[in-house]
Amino acid sequence: MPSVMELYQLLPRTNCKICGESTCMAFAVALLGRKRKIIECTPILSENFKKQKEKLESLLLPSAGAEETGMIVHPELCTGCGNCVVACPVDVANDPKGAAVGHAPTNDKVIFKIVDGKVIASNIRECRRFGKNRVLCYACIDPCPVGAIEFV
Amino acid sequence: MLFGWSNSTCEAQINGIRLAKKMGAMIDDTSSFCQGMLIEKVLQNKFKTCSLEEIRDKADVLVYWGSDAQDSEPRHLSRFSYFPRGQMRQRGYEEDRLAIAIDVRESNTAKICKGHFYRISPKGDREFIFALMDALSGKVPSYEPKKMLELAAIMKKAEFGAIFVGIGLTYSIKNDFEILVSLADMLPNFNIMPMIGHYNMRGFNEALFRETGFVNRVKFEGGAHDAKYSIVEALRTKSIDALLVVGSDPVSSLPRSLLAHLASIPVICIDPCVTMTSKIATVTIPCAVAGVEAAGTAVRMDGKIIELSKILESNYPSDERILTMFMEAL
Ligand code: SF4
Ligand code: SF4
Ligand code: SF4
Numbered sequence: 056m057p058s059v060m061e062l063y064q065l066l067p068r069t070n071c072k073i074c075g076e077s078t079c080m081a082f083a084v085a086l087l088g089r090k091r092k093i094i095e096c097t098p099i100l101s102e103n104f105k106k107q108k109e110k111l112e113s114l115l116l117p118s119a120g121a122e123e124t125g126m127i128v129h130p131e132l133c134t135g136c137g138n139c140v141v142a143c144p145v146d147v148a149n150d151p152k153g154a155a156v157g158h159a160p161t162n163d164k165v166i167f168k169i170v171d172g173k174v175i176a177s178n179i180r181e182c183r184r185f186g187k188n189r190v191l192c193y194a195c196i197d198p199c200p201v202g203a204i205e206f207v
Numbered sequence: 208m209l210f211g212w213s214n215s216t217c218e219a220q221i222n223g224i225r226l227a228k229k230m231g232a233m234i235d236d237t238s239s240f241c242q243g244m245l246i247e248k249v250l251q252n253k254f255k256t257c258s259l260e261e262i263r264d265k266a267d268v269l270v271y272w273g274s275d276a277q278d279s280e281p282r283h284l285s286r287f288s289y290f291p292r293g294q295m296r297q298r299g300y301e302e303d304r305l306a307i308a309i310d311v312r313e314s315n316t317a318k319i320c321k322g323h324f325y326r327i328s329p330k331g332d333r334e335f336i337f338a339l340m341d342a343l344s345g346k347v348p349s350y351e352p353k354k355m356l357e358l359a360a361i362m363k364k365a366e367f368g369a370i371f372v373g374i375g376l377t378y379s380i381k382n383d384f385e386i387l388v389s390l391a392d393m394l395p396n397f398n399i400m401p402m403i404g405h406y407n408m409r410g411f412n413e414a415l416f417r418e419t420g421f422v423n424r425v426k427f428e429g430g431a432h433d434a435k436y437s438i439v440e441a442l443r444t445k446s447i448d449a450l451l452v453v454g455s456d457p458v459s460s461l462p463r464s465l466l467a468h469l470a471s472i473p474v475i476c477i478d479p480c481v482t483m484t485s486k487i488a489t490v491t492i493p494c495a496v497a498g499v500e501a502a503g504t505a506v507r508m509d510g511k512i513i514e515l516s517k518i519l520e521s522n523y524p525s526d527e528r529i530l531t532m533f534m535e536a537l
Contacts, residue, residue: 136277137285138319142300147292157263157291194301198290200277200315 057114059083065107065114067098086115089125124185125206128176135172138198143167145181167195174203208447210438211455212236213405214478215526216503216515220411222530223453224418229537231428233447236411237455239423239437244382245372245401246412247422249510253388254399257369258509259286262400264293268365269306273332274373274402275314280508283402284319288369295367305361309335310375323361325354332379336390343393368397374404403508405455410506442468452476453526458483477526494526501525 063083074096076082085091093115094100099108137159140146146154146165153161160168166178179185183192184206195204209227212220213236227234238246249256262269269288276283284290289306296303308317309325309332317324327335338348342359362368372387380386391399403409412422419425421432434440438457441447442465449472458466459482469487476488479496495501500521505513524532 134278134281136281138290141285141290144299147299155292157286194299197321198284198300198319200318 057087059087061114062086062111065111066096067104069098071098073097086111124179124182126176126179126182126184127205127207128174129203129205130173130175132201132203133172133174133199134201135169135174137169139174139195139204140165140167140169142194142198144183144192144194145178149181176204208233208235208436208438208441208449209451209453210235210457211451211453212411213238213408213455214497215407215411215454216497216501216505217407217410217414217512218503219453219497219525219527219530220407220414222527222534224414226530226534226537227425228418228427229534231426233426233436233441234415235423235425235436235438235441236408236415237405237460238408238412240439240460241374241405241408242372242377242401242403243408243412243423245377245384246403246409247416248384248388249399249401250413250416250422253384254391255395255397256400256509257398258511259288259400259507261367262293262369262398263287263291263296265295265367266293266369267296267304268361268368268397269304270309270362270368270370270397271306271316271320272309272370272372273311273375273377273379274371275310275316275375276371276373276402277315277319279373279404280402283371284316288371289319307358307361325358330379332376333383333386336380336386340390340393362394362397365394365396368394369400370394370397371400371402373402401508407454407505409508409510410504413506413510439465442466448472450474452478452484452488453530454478456482456484458487477529479523492529493523494529495521495523497525501527503527 063080066079066083068079070078074082076085082091082096093111140154140160141157143166146167149164150160150162154165164178166176166181168175183190209223209232212223224234248254289304290300292299306320307323308320309327310317311327311329313324334350338350338355339359341348342355348355391397415425416422424434424436425432426436445468452474474488475490476485477492477494478485479494485491497503498515500517500519502517503515505515507513
């Protein structure tokens with residue numbers, strides 16, 4: 056994952072505020088947190104910044120494996136214990152008779168499922184870290200002793 | 208000796224006990240070097256205990272003691288203890304439950320218990336129990352006073368607590384459960400849950416207890432119960448000259464020093480899998496996998512009877528059936 060400084064160095068660094076952030080640094084932070092997109096800095100779209108823009112895109116690419124929320128799951132680390140499935144508040148709300156009470160999910164509205172002994176994530180847009188009323192939720196990260204769920 | 212049983216159905220276990228009785232043989236199971244004594248205390252009602260469903264629905268303070276449930280019983284935390292929402296615990300683990308780990312190393316369970324991991328030195332459990340008892344009775348304990356008083360305060364406030372007794376604790380206090388009984392007596396809101404590895408160890412313990420009043424280490428000839436009838440002692444003193452092994456792999460789990468005698472006597476092994484024991488056995492009889500290829504029942508760690516169903520056809524007979532055929536042949 057790139058650092059904020061790396062991203063900042065590639066921005067126009069004029070603090071022109073066109074993007075709506077008060078400084079380029081603030082925009083870099085938002086880029087890293089995946090709350091803003093590169094094209095929202097319109098000055099960088101000019102030919103002069105072509106190289107910087109490409110570099111920025113490539114830096115932000117590795118976590119393209121991550122979902123829009125920034126979630127990455129590592130099935131190779133997962134032991135299939137199901138802690139995340141049961142702990143995620145979205146799963147609890149969407150499957151009150153299944154995942155919420157410790158059983159395997161009974162429908163497809165949940166975020167986490169164990170398939171063949173490994174975790175898979177779907178419906179990620181439902182994650183509380185995403186959308187307008189986002190909160191910094193840790194309910195699936197803390198219960199996983201092997202670090203198989205990560206947000207970048 | 209007839210040995211094993213923890214990975215067999217209750218029906219096979221009962222047949223095994225009958226067979227041992229008929230032959231006046233010794234019978235023992237893996238619990239004799241595991242949690243057998245703890246189960247005996249539970250069956251003698253020495254502890255307050257409860258069901259796993261009650262823990263899910265009511266428990267607010269969970270103590271994993273000498274037990275790495277996350278790795279040894281991988282669905283324990285997610286299905287019954289820490290993470291599920293229960294009737295009286297609707298707000299999730301972060302708000303409604305507190306999990307504590309007491310262990311000699313930072314196990315995966317301890318990692319999950321984060322701020323409430325009490326690391327003790329190996330064999331330090333006894334000292335820890337006494338210090339906790341001091342703290343609970345309002346005395347300042349000599350061992351880690353600040354941490355012990357903090358732990359005692361948490362435990363006193365519990366509405367419905369559970370202590371998951373792992374084999375780490377059992378080994379460390381050398382089966383001297385009286386001190387655990389004394390501790391439990393000071394914690395009226397706590398339940399003791401024996402943490403068992405094999406799926407039906409408790410089933411065997413209960414069946415033999417009903418028959419003889421003991422959970423393991425029995426010799427039917429003379430109706431005696433003694434440490435010398437444990438698999439470990441029987442092999443060490445070379446007092447057995449033939450061994451039937453059902454649903455267990457003693458060659459993998461016993462100390463190497465005992466294996467020479469095991470390898471020198473006739474061994475009959477009944478198991479669905481190829482194991483180290485089946486490889487050296489004089490006769491191996493493969494059987495169906497219970498819960499997959501054969502039906503039956505098993506007893507969960509909390510004493511609940513679980514029905515196992517047959518979901519696949521198989522050409523192998525169940526271990527229960529094989530033991531019935533032994534009886535007929537005898
Ligand atoms: S639009 Fe681009 S150059 Fe202007 S402040 Fe935002 S990041 Fe900086
Ligand atoms: S961050 Fe929270 S809402 Fe999002 S997947 Fe994890 S537990 Fe569920
Ligand atoms: S908590 Fe971690 S190890 Fe357990 S199922 Fe979820 S991702 Fe896998």
